[in-house]
Amino acid sequence: MVRTLSSGCYAxxxxxxxxxxxxxxxxxxxHIVYLAKLGMYPVVAGSMGEAHHLTPSERxxxxIAARKALxxxxxxxxxxxAGTGVGSTRGTIELSRECAEAGADCAIVIASGYYAGALNKEALIKFFVDVADASPIPVMIYNYPGASGGIDLDSxxxxxxANRSSNICGVKLTCGAVGKLTRITGGVSNMAFKTKNGEFLTLGGFADFILPTVLGAQAQGAIMGLGNLxxxxxxxxxxxxxxxxxxxKSDEKWLSILEQAxxxxxxxxxxxxxxGPAGIAATKATLQLRRGYGGNTRLPLLPCPKDKLDAIEANEGIKKANFVEKSLSESK
Structure with a gap:
């Protein structure tokens, strides 16, 4: 059974x-079950998951473990x-098939960046279309210039x-470009596209612009590392x-909800x-501090230094976020 992705929050x-x-x-x-029970759904072997430090069998x-736990x-x-981008088209297709067999419902694929300078627009389009057409599960485009040799796919x-393959189901924009997100949402919202390709999720890659992208651009949610915390x-x-x-907007509740948001x-x-700038090690160290697990990274990533974690915890903005999260926990 392949489960259809829906709008919402993914970590x-x-x-x-x-x-x-x-x-x-x-x-x-x-950890996956903890988050899923709160409405935060999993992306396995993505950037936060140190995907490039994992073997295909580990992915x-x-x-398999995630599906069983859920x-x-x-x-x-x-x-x-599941993150399945490994560089070559052939390797990405193979891993997408293996992950589908293991229980993944969607593959998220980043642009192949090692030979970024040699890949023109048509090569990039062909990469994603070839992968999508050969994948047994839907494919989501992952636009993250910082992890793909500087490749930044435009709208x-x-x-x-998306128009060339009906098996492309969405995009994650870790480029953080709100204008790009708006143009994409507009381009996939017409009936002609939906009739041919079905629903297409446009997701932000950070938590810091959820309100403006959902309200202003009708984004369907976000995939963000902060969701773990x-x-x-x-x-x-x-x-x-x-x-x-x-x-x-004339509803008396509208302004009150906007102020809360x-x-x-x-x-x-x-x-x-x-x-965001503190990286994977800081997120893991924070999980270790707050939930008692998560601190170890895989080399060459080094663990978060104690003084760095102490500085994060002492930040007034983090104290406020911790208070809000705790308050929401206690209100249930």
């Missing part, structure tokens, strides 16, 4: 390791997005890819943002601005 799950850098599958499974192990927790409808290129705050922010679309967006944006 790229860290890959947890023991002291010997072996997979800690039990912790990984526990499959994680997907099913055992009676979360059988929660979809799994015209992304729309061209503040799932309640982010899910509430998305729900508030989405609810504004269903209300008339703006306040929460400020809190989330502040935290995102700190954890």
């Amino acid at each position: 790229p799950i860290p890959t947890f390791f023991d002291a010997n850098e072996e997979l800690d599958v039990d912790t990984f499974s526990r 499959k192990t994680l997907i 099913d055992d927790a009676e979360l059988v409808d929660v979809p799994i997005i 015209d290129t992304i729309l061209e890819i 503040y799932p309640r705050a982010i899910v509430k922010l998305f729900k508030l943002s989405e609810s504004l679309l269903s209300l008339s 703006l306040e929460l967006q400020t809190v989330v944006s502040t935290a995102d601005a700190i954890y």
Whole structure:
């Protein structure tokens, strides 16, 4: 059974390791269930998951573990997005097929960046279309210049890819370009596109612009690393943002909801601005501090220094975000 992706909040799950850098599958499974129960759905073996430090067999192990953990927790409808980009078209197709067999519902694929200087627009389009056409599960485009040799797909290129293959189901924009997101959403919202290709999710790659992209550009959500640390705050922010679309501005509730969303967006944006540059190691160290698991990275990534983590925890914006997350936990 392939589960269809829906609008909402997705977190790229860290890959947890023991002291010997072996997979800690039990912790990984526990973290996925914790987030999914709060409405934060998993992306396995993405950038936050140290995908390029994993073997193909390890990626499959994680997907199998994720599916089993979700099913055992009676979360059988929660979809799994799997990172399958490995550079070559052939390798990406092969891994997409293997991940589908392991239980993934969607493959998220980053542009092949090692030979970025030799790849023109048509080569990039062909890469994504070839992968999508050969994949047994839908494919999401992952636009992240920082991890793909500086390749930054523009809106015209992304729309061209989407129009050429009906198995392209969406895009994650870690370039952070709101204008690009708006143009893509506009390009896939017409009935002609939907009739030919079906639904297409346009997702931001950060938590710091959920409200403006959902309300202003009708984005369908986001995939963001911060979701591992503040799932309640982010899910509430998305729900508030989405609810504004269903209300008339003349509704007396509209302004009140907007004010709540703006306040929460400020809190989330502040935290995102700190954890984004701090990287994977800081997110893992914070999970270790707050939830008792997650601190080990796989070399060459080094663990987060204690003084760096202490500085993060002492930041007033982080204290505010922690307070909000705790308050939402206690209000349930």
